[in-house]
Amino acid sequence: xxxxxxxxxxxxxxxxxxxxxxxxxxxxxxxxxxxxxxxxxxxxxxxxxxxxxxxxxxxxxxxxxxxxxxxxxxxxxxxxxxxxxxxxxxxxxxxxxxxxxxxxxxxxxxxxxxxxxxxxxxxxxxxxxxxxxxxxxxxxxxxxxxxxxxxxxxxxxxxxxxxxxxxxxxxxxxxxxxxxxxxxxxxxxxxxxxxxxxxxxxxxxxxxxxxxxxxxxxxxxxxxxxxxxxxxxxxxxxxxxxxxxxxxxxxxxxxxxxxxxxxxxxxxxxxxxxxxxxxxxxxxxxxxxxxxxxxxxxxxxxxxxxxxxxxxxxxxxxxxxxxxxxxxxxxxxxxxxxxxxxxxxxxxxxxxxxxxxxxxxxxxxxxxxxxxxxxxxxxxxxxxxxxxxxxxxxxxxxxxxxxxxxxxxxxxxxxxxxxxxxxxxxxxxxxxxxxxxxxxxxxxxxxxxxxxxxxxxxxxxxxxxxxxxxxxxxxxxxxxxxxxxxxxxxxxxxxxxxxxxxxxxxxxxxxxxxxxxxxxxxxxxxxxxxxxxxxxxxxxxxxxxxxxxxxxxxxxxxxxxxxxxxxxxxxxxxxxxxxxxxxxxxxxxxxxxxxxxxxxxxxxxxxxxxxxxxxxxxxxxxxxxxxxxxxxxxxxxxxxxxxxxxxxxxxxxxxxxxxxxxxxxx
Amino acid sequence: xxxxxxxxxxxxxxxxxxxxxxxxxxxxxxxxxxxxxxxxxxxxxxxxxxxxxxxxxxxxxxxxxxxxxxxxxxxxxxxxxxxxxxxxxxxxxxxxxxxxxxxxxxxxxxxxxxxxxxxxxxxxxxxxxxxxxxxxxxxxxxxxxxxxxxxxxxxxxxxxxx
Numbered sequence: 001x002x003x004x005x006x007x008x009x010x011x012x013x014x015x016x017x018x019x020x021x022x023x024x025x026x027x028x029x030x031x032x033x034x035x036x037x038x039x040x041x042x043x044x045x046x047x048x049x050x051x052x053x054x055x056x057x058x059x060x061x062x063x064x065x066x067x068x069x070x071x072x073x074x075x076x077x078x079x080x081x082x083x084x085x086x087x088x089x090x091x092x093x094x095x096x097x098x099x100x101x102x103x104x105x106x107x108x109x110x111x112x113x114x115x116x117x118x119x120x121x122x123x124x125x126x127x128x129x130x131x132x133x134x135x136x137x138x139x140x141x142x143x144x145x146x147x148x149x150x151x152x153x154x155x156x157x158x159x160x161x162x163x164x165x166x167x168x169x170x171x172x173x174x175x176x177x178x179x180x181x182x183x184x185x186x187x188x189x190x191x192x193x194x195x196x197x198x199x200x201x202x203x204x205x206x207x208x209x210x211x212x213x214x215x216x217x218x219x220x221x222x223x224x225x226x227x228x229x230x231x232x233x234x235x236x237x238x239x240x241x242x243x244x245x246x247x248x249x250x251x252x253x254x255x256x257x258x259x260x261x262x263x264x265x266x267x268x269x270x271x272x273x274x275x276x277x278x279x280x281x282x283x284x285x286x287x288x289x290x291x292x293x294x295x296x297x298x299x300x301x302x303x304x305x306x307x308x309x310x311x312x313x314x315x316x317x318x319x320x321x322x323x324x325x326x327x328x329x330x331x332x333x334x335x336x337x338x339x340x341x342x343x344x345x346x347x348x349x350x351x352x353x354x355x356x357x358x359x360x361x362x363x364x365x366x367x368x369x370x371x372x373x374x375x376x377x378x379x380x381x382x383x384x385x386x387x388x389x390x391x392x393x394x395x396x397x398x399x400x401x402x403x404x405x406x407x408x409x410x411x412x413x414x415x416x417x418x419x420x421x422x423x424x425x426x427x428x429x430x431x432x433x434x435x436x437x438x439x440x441x442x443x444x445x446x447x448x449x450x451x452x453x454x455x456x457x458x459x460x461x462x463x464x465x466x467x468x469x470x471x472x473x474x475x476x477x478x479x480x481x482x483x484x485x486x487x488x489x490x491x492x493x494x495x496x497x498x499x500x501x502x503x504x505x506x507x508x509x510x511x512x513x514x515x516x517x518x519x520x521x522x523x524x525x526x527x528x529x530x531x532x533x534x535x536x537x538x539x540x541x542x543x544x545x546x547x548x549x550x551x552x553x554x555x556x557x558x559x560x561x562x563x564x565x566x567x568x569x570x571x572x573x574x575x576x577x578x579x580x581x582x583x584x585x586x587x588x589x590x591x592x593x594x595x596x597x598x599x600x601x602x603x604x605x606x607x608x609x610x611x612x613x614x615x616x617x618x619x620x621x622x623x624x625x626x627x628x629x630x631x632x633x634x635x636x637x638x639x640x641x642x643x644x645x646x647x648x649x650x651x652x653x654x655x656x657x658x659x660x661x662x663x664x665x666x
Numbered sequence: 667x668x669x670x671x672x673x674x675x676x677x678x679x680x681x682x683x684x685x686x687x688x689x690x691x692x693x694x695x696x697x698x699x700x701x702x703x704x705x706x707x708x709x710x711x712x713x714x715x716x717x718x719x720x721x722x723x724x725x726x727x728x729x730x731x732x733x734x735x736x737x738x739x740x741x742x743x744x745x746x747x748x749x750x751x752x753x754x755x756x757x758x759x760x761x762x763x764x765x766x767x768x769x770x771x772x773x774x775x776x777x778x779x780x781x782x783x784x785x786x787x788x789x790x791x792x793x794x795x796x797x798x799x800x801x802x803x804x805x806x807x808x809x810x811x812x813x814x815x816x817x818x819x820x821x822x823x824x825x826x827x828x
Contacts, residue, residue, distance in 0.1 A: 343797070352796065368778065384769065
């Protein structure tokens, strides 16, 4: 019965979404603005209905209601509670429901907090959001209904793929989807602006917090996915240029570009047409990400649901939305007035360069990801486009962008001088040069590229700090003035500095672990000790134990440094019960210098008591995720800037003050 | 070379096994060559070859039996004195270009490899157009005020005087 309530709420949400978008379409058709007042309550209703529907699904998972086909196919009564809950979105149907729930959440957020938007813009935005909801709810109801019942109900479920039973992967999809779906806000604002036919600095200001929020969550979502791959896939790789990774990286690149071009639009009223286009592209790429993962056109470790009918449906949604958006763009964009001009060497110029490189990288990733599909479809030839291609394209472009990145924030608007900026960047340049030399001295066998990479990481970090120091006149003005400036500097400025600093940290981690990863593969006898990466590793013996829903064989290892015990490591082989699957669990000892990473090979078949082991040392690898988290924090700080909170409700003087006594009593 | 049906069935079966346990253990201790130079070369080649039955993994990362066989094959060819190119050609002759993670520069892939350059050119042209606006307009010159704006401005001036 409860399940039917969820199912019914889903259908009602669809009806409400139809109403929400229909009201705006009707208003545009008839020229009558009255129906638009429907959009706010509709958006709220849609969210609550979707929330109800989603909670019902989670409930079905928690109580292991195997009469629901989706629960039966993806859950098991012996699964730990957290994975019962996360299992509800660890499958195709549930994850699509989560997708529309987040869409509804963003819609409701605009409905609640968008009181400062012009009424027409707000209702148009909600109308477009509603239209996206209509499409995806229709998709769920016709091809991916999570509430389908089974009769008779089986006694036990089939279980969740064990590699998905992991804390990081429990939270990876919601974060990633918040990012993907968050870009729908930028899209809706862009479409609404095109419908309205005018756009300006204020528009950029309204759209930026949403874009920033989406970007933050996409950043942290990608980082968590990469962290999961690092410790779960068994050898410490953290990025594979896998099509599904690319599918999340492309909207990130476009979203990053959008974030920067919106700054130009907000501050200088320039790049308007381009920013609108970017908003459309970013969401189109998010939709494509959904398509690539859900349709099964790509073979990937991540695509756990494949069905051609679904693929065709999502493809139709993409065609409709992007095709429609681009048509609207081509029709209406010429109406938008071009804004202020600027010289190539200027803040705007640097942001144009940022957009230029990010979008070329994005396009190259897109081509590399889709090329094998297109070639196969057109000629029947099968080729693979793998990491060697992407690295060859990505690395030089990324280096070019990062090398000039610290200049941007120093350049004044309209027109600047490279010489003046270079002078202000003397200290970071010296630090970067020092990093280059130190790297070469410490690692004489390392490549020049690796040393250059380390130098760029330091250059980005110190460049970001130097920019804030320059704004505060630190080291140049009296302390009192520095403090005054520090409190006056907007949070968005600190946020940008922190995010740029975080990117430098990520670069250090990537360069170090790619350049100096150590690896050793060997057989170990019980009691044997081997030196590796400055540690001594001793293999004790193999043992077994029972987990909640698996049985594992693990090795007892002691890790010592200079004879002193550092930690015990127990890498294992797990055999899950449902579905019957074997997994390898790595043992990792993390330190600031790097991660000691230990994996064992097959156990049990060998006649001897020796055990195959693989040891890795991943220097500075944690910096990749720490850096990504710093970027997330930078975004959060920027989001808390009061200037960006134009979407927040103003505290109205008319609202009745709470009774004074109640306040004191508590 | 067309694969016989039984081989295809075998590959399909291996694919199922590979999907059931996507966790890599990859290179085994007994695979490693004694000559460290050849071994390093073998690892480099392996990273460029796709494991055919896996989901987007190189044979260096994959623990699928087919990847194991391919790794041994690479090492055998290296021991027999083949250079890197010869080894790769040998594998491509048997498994097709699909096995290459770095696609060859050929008529099929001109667009793929040249795309970044074309994009750089096209994007560069657009950026150039943005900065090379028609003569006579000074850089960073704001749009002229409309008549209403002029009047509004005048009113503000008047008010502040009065």
